Amino acid sequence: MIFSTLTALGLAAAASAADWYTVEWDAPEFTALSGDMVIPSVASGGTPYVWPALQSDNGVLQAVCDGRSGTWWIGDGFYGTPSLPWGNGFNVAPGDTVHFTFTGNGDTWTNTLESNGQSASTTLDITGSTMNRAIFAVELYDVPFDFGPVVYSNVKITATTAASSWCGSVAHLGSYNYTYSGNTASGNTCSIAQIVQNSAA
16 A cells, blocks of 8 residues: 655655545644544455555555455555554455544554454554644555445544644545535544545546
């Protein structure tokens, strides 16, 4: 999985490798991300990845729903520098709801995934990374965005700064129909009732 970036160089590199459809929030530093993801319909062929994540300038901490085999498998890990072994995961089916949690304590991050009695947890030492972007991404190689929708609910993003300064500012990549609703800032946490990423086809 390649992490997206809004810098001109990074965007050009990402665009040449994949088609991107994202919804994003930026803050000086994020410390936690959680929510519920409804697993979308299976893509037809190619290499589809769907994921929530926190990103730094060095890489991305992801819970990746991987559909390369024609079914979905979800697992967590960090893609970037330092190079770390991929984490744990399990198979999921369209319509399943996966609860995901990313929690940081200094350089140590713990990711947990739970769905239908299945669970996976991974703890990662990610040195030198300040997570400054929260991303909800559809990353596609040789497959159109003709599946979905991808739906997130009960999303909470926590930063070291007041959420009122960033909770209402949303960016995106890709030409497609997406919606978000119920943004509420309380202290350092932005709560988002729902994010929907609809097919671009």
